[in-house]
Amino acid sequence: MQDIGAKAKAAARPLAMASPEQKNTALLAMADALDASKDAILAANALDMQAGQEAGLAPSFLDRLLLNDDRIAAMAHGLRDVAGLKDPVGEVITEWDRPNGLHIERVRTPLGVIGVIYESRPNVTADAGALCLKAGNAVILRGGSDSVHSSRAIHASMVEGLKAAGLPETAIQLVPVTDRAAVGALLSGLGGTVDVIVPRGGKSLVARVQAEARVPVFSHLEGICHVYVDASADLEMAKKIVVNAKMRRTGICGSAETLLVDSAALGTHLQPLLEALTEAGCEVRASATVLKVLPFFKPAQEEDWRTEYLDAIISVAIVDGVGGAISHIAHYSSNHTEAVIAEDPAVVERFFNEVDSAIVLHNASTQFADGGEFGMGGEIGIATGKMHARGPVGVEQLTSFKYRVRGTGQIRP
Amino acid sequence: MQDIGAKAKAAARPLAMASPEQKNTALLAMADALDASKDAILAANALDMQAGQEAGLAPSFLDRLLLNDDRIAAMAHGLRDVAGLKDPVGEVITEWDRPNGLHIERVRTPLGVIGVIYESRPNVTADAGALCLKAGNAVILRGGSDSVHSSRAIHASMVEGLKAAGLPETAIQLVPVTDRAAVGALLSGLGGTVDVIVPRGGKSLVARVQAEARVPVFSHLEGICHVYVDASADLEMAKKIVVNAKMRRTGICGSAETLLVDSAALGTHLQPLLEALTEAGCEVRASATVLKVLPFFKPAQEEDWRTEYLDAIISVAIVDGVGGAISHIAHYSSNHTEAVIAEDPAVVERFFNEVDSAIVLHNASTQFADGGEFGMGGEIGIATGKMHARGPVGVEQLTSFKYRVRGTGQIRP
Structure with a gap:
């Protein structure tokens, strides 16, 4: 896991510099790869569904796990939608002049490395990967063991898209589900490499993440x-x-x-x-x-x-x-x-x-109450905390900012 | 300490509702009270200075600890400056319309309860208290033991200002320095009542806060x-x-x-x-x-x-x-x-x-690199993290936001 963290941190730098066109090339290539790999993804999903049925998983769980032609097409469509969003990185959020002539800009930058921990829905592999990439972030995905084959097959298409655009393959990493200590390691922040964790799943998963995470978390425990x-x-x-x-x-x-x-x-x-x-x-x-x-x-x-x-x-x-x-x-x-x-x-x-x-x-x-309905073009989740992101978490909320100050030789008196 | 946390949380609600005028009345009354209490503050500071000299504190430390007519006037001036800043609470940060007619606004709200842990400088009592109040937040101040008398005297003026404006006295609380477990308790978040911690002091204080805090921290360890x-x-x-x-x-x-x-x-x-x-x-x-x-x-x-x-x-x-x-x-x-x-x-x-x-x-x-020089009218500190606040932390960075959505009967298809 520490190695995965180091790879993500190393990938974050070229990703932060990637042009909007390069990121969109990757997203569109991912969508094409998903469409082209439909049969392989369905076959992988059939393995998960069979194991889930044998394990006696609840029908609602199996429904979230299920992939079919429509759901794969919807994932690919989602990737193309994200490619169509405005690129947030480099956007000047606000700017002003000082009496001494300094011009100050607050500019959006990527956050860095995002950890996503999810349960049954294999489509999170594509959705979360795409939003993080658009905002210039590396992402470490940790899916549920019940959807392991499906997530792996989807992840392969994501990596194909990264390769097609000349971006590091480690920009979107899928943690091997066999590593049972992976969630705990992610929550510890992998030695300072993970900037924020987003849990997607039931109340018990979110509660564990909120209680144990040593890094910031974007989440809601429940929606009352x-x-x-x-x-x-x-x-x-x-x-x-x-x-x-x-x-x-x-x-x-x-x-x-x-x-x-x-x-x-x-x-x-x-x-x-x-x-x-x-x-x-x-x-x-x-x-x-x-x-x-x-x-x-x-x-x-x-x-x-x-x-x-x-x-x-x-x-x-x-x-x-x-x-x-x-x-x-x-x-x-x-x-x-x-x-x-x-x-x-x-x-x-x-x-x-x-x-x-x-x-x-x-x-x-x-x-x-949904990022898509808010016009954000998708969301990685909804946050009820007050720090950084609140409400739907879209690409804009997956960014930080820095100040760029332009002078003409000013010194401080 | 848990009682202090509960009082701060209770004060946060009326503070969030307080009008700009009411908060500014408090700030101006605090400034007047500081001016009027100059002799008492100087007498309190003399006690701290004497103890510091006897304890053999370093000259640079004693210089930070020292108050005089000018420094008290500067504190009062700072409070009046903060009163003159634009009130951030309720500001519409951005707004847009959806095709279905929903109008969405992102509006600034207070963060809640802010904990400030500081060392030698007694003026942080006034500066941090004022910025937190302006942004509609309750604040829990934990000053250093070497400045205890000075901080207490300054705090008395802050409370006078709160009273004059009809705001809860517990909006700005000073933790008794005799409570040696106070810092640890603050860092634990006081049972979910503290929303963010701001450490102001040397590297060892900041390092401890960063390592132990179970709530978000706005800080920089050092400026290389x-x-x-x-x-x-x-x-x-x-x-x-x-x-x-x-x-x-x-x-x-x-x-x-x-x-x-x-x-x-x-x-x-x-x-x-x-x-x-x-x-x-x-x-x-x-x-x-x-x-x-x-x-x-x-x-x-x-x-x-x-x-x-x-x-x-x-x-x-x-x-x-x-x-x-x-x-x-x-x-x-x-x-x-x-x-x-x-x-x-x-x-x-x-x-x-x-x-x-x-x-x-x-x-x-x-x-x-300073909130005042950036035109923010003061700063509670400078942050090098990427979450929520980065760079100088002024009143705007001491706020959160929420979404206000106005409809005309829209339901989701």
Whole structure:
């Protein structure tokens, strides 16, 4: 592993200097290689799927593991999309002049070496590799043991693309899954060679990474996302958004887990909202106040407010206006994404100012919490920390910056 | 200490909501309180100075510890300067529209709770407290035991200012210096309450913080800053800049430690540059190649290239053009600040692109590596890491951000 770290650090320097054209040549060649290697990738994936079925893995896990023609085409398409993104390296973020004539620019630079630890989805091999490369970073990928053959086959196409562009093959390295100490070694930072770790997977993986990493981590442990419906909300809009926020896909981190309804909307909004959810096939777990009005739901326990169901279940509470919603969210939220449905602009501004989450939305579904939906052209993950990256982590968030100062002989008095 | 952390976290919420006016009221009241408490502060400082003299502290240490009328006035002036800075909180950093009509803003927010660990300089109590407050952060200050009375007296004025503005007194807390486990507790993050640590002091303090902190750190271990003089350099300008970069103040992190001279300038620039340095009272430690031409200097050892002298000493090497300078810097630099003196624009661009330090300068002194000189209105320190903050850490770098998304009923298909 120390050798892998040293190779990544050595690759980071030429990568940082690589031109946008050279990086895009690599990305497009990777996409072509993926298309051309479809049969080999499917064969590798069949080995993983067979082993997974024999090991009795859950159907949802097997679904994430599965590759088919469409999914391979989507990976190749994703690589071409990343090639089409604006190159962040060298971008002047801001510039200004000083009274003494110095001209100062803050310019984007690569971060260096990024470690990505992931579980079942083999497509992360291509997605994460591409985003790191675009931002001029070397990457060390550590996939799950269940997807080892698939990841290896995809990685071979990535290396082909690097070679085609004359970039170091070690710019994208895949850690042998047989090395059981690899995760711990990565989390230690490989002797100062790894600049940041991105975990992609379930809560237990992320929790381990957050607890053990000795380098910065871009991650979210879970997405306990809230939708607050104010008494001023347009009811039809609220129904549509709440159902979408919860039910469009229940297994993603931007899915809503708790609905907060304004006490002033008890007689107007509550029942239609819960009917809409129930009709959509969602189980409702209701607070005592909700049950007083609509007694036919399952009662919510304290732990329901802290639970990311990732399923067709929602907890529902009545709150005392936007202030009550803000307090509930401050207490229970994972600071990922929260939405306010309201027509009163004062309510929206207060929610926007006082809710301390990575993403706050007005009159829109929480399921927009996604780098692609934000127009970032993909994401390596979503971060709920406050350092460096917050919210969707795209190519721009995979960069650092430096200052370039241009003078004409200035000395400091 | 856990109690101090909880109080800071509780104070962070109202601070994040505080208006620019309220924070500026506090800062101006702090400045007035400092002026009004001058005699008490001087009396407290006299106690520290006496104890320091009795303990046989070094004269340079005692000079940093000393307060007088001018230094107290400068602290108060600094607070008023910070009040005059643009408030970063709520600033829209960037905004864009999506094809589906969503409007996305990235908006500055406070970081939360900042821990500052410092040594002899009691003025850090005021400077760091003010910058953290301006950015809407609570701060936990841990000053050195040698400056305990001075820091306590200054802190009293800071608390007066907070009270005058109706802000929580716990927004700026000073850790009792009697608590010897305080530094370790701060470095552990106080149970998740501390968002970032800023160490201000010597190399051993910074090294300990970097090694032990379980939260992000903004710091630089040392400033091994280089000046490269290209054959295309204007000789008079180069002499002026090299002497200023080394000798203006030798004890600051932006002071130059190594001079790199282009081998093509051996006959033109080398001797005049070393004469200028020698005339300014600087000791030269020369590489073997320099000694072949000018044999009367002390030879540099390998460790000289790795040494931050913080003194009137400079190491000098001959390099093979800008490529050689870049290689030397990549090998020995602490990634703080490096300057290129050249008239050839291709040389400057290559230096700017390939030198991976927080600050690169062209035709200007390395001693401009300072938040005040950058126009940031002060700095809490200088960072050489690549995460979040790099270079001078001012109020803007003491913030995070969140996304505000405004919709009109959008749901995700």
